[in-house]
Amino acid sequence: MAYILSVCGYKDSGKTSLCKKLAEMLHEEFGLDVGYIKHCHDSVLSADDTDSGAIARLGIDALLWGTDGIRLETMGNSFSLQDIEKKFFPTKDVVIVEGAKSLLLPKIWVGQGPPSHDIKGIYAIYEGPDDLFPKLPHFRAGEERPLAEWILQRMGKIGERVLVYMGDKKVGLNEFVMDFIAGTVRGMLGSLKGIEDRGEEIAVIIKKQKKPRIS
Secondary structure (H helix, E strand, C coil), X not given: CCEEEEEEECXXXXXXXXXXXXXXXXXXXXXXXXXXXXXXCXXXXXXXXXXHHHHHCCCCXXXXXXXXXXXXXXXXXXXXXXXXXXXXXXXXXXXXXXXXXXXXXXXXXXXXCCCCCCCCCEEEEECCCCCCCCCCCEECCCCHHHHHHHHHHHHCCCCCCCCEEECCEEECCCHHHHHHHHHHHHHHHHCCCCCCCCCCCCCCCCCCCCCCCCC
């Protein structure tokens, strides 16, 4: 299950810029698999008179596949964050949600404006006044790396390095087992002729074993 946090604040406070910096740093420098959600109160599906919009409004998932990537459109107004994480980000280490002030999530509050009293879960301040929650850690522009490291401390680990599934069920692994599997697989592959381990991602699939027929 991903570690989910919110980056929230008022309009033009710098939320998007911070989300981008954190996502890039957590992915590029710390090797985490990162997801990003922008929570807004606007309509997001394509218009009714478009092919994808018309199909999505039938309750059918519509995927736009273009030269620069893909975009999935799913109709509904009762999604929970857990539904979204399970369907779209099942293997992510961390998911950054921009906005979502009303959701019960750990939050980084961005900007000078103080939050309203009904916003719960703020655990860090970015570019805020010194007297805003003075007991919480404060970070300034240029301190995105310390903030990313602080997030990693809250996570309690540096992401899952090994993923194992039995069928469609994810198997929970502790640090020792992850190290054992990764070391064994990389060691065996590295001993093969013509194989050089450059630290790249490795995928191993063990196909279903058929039971022998007994005559």
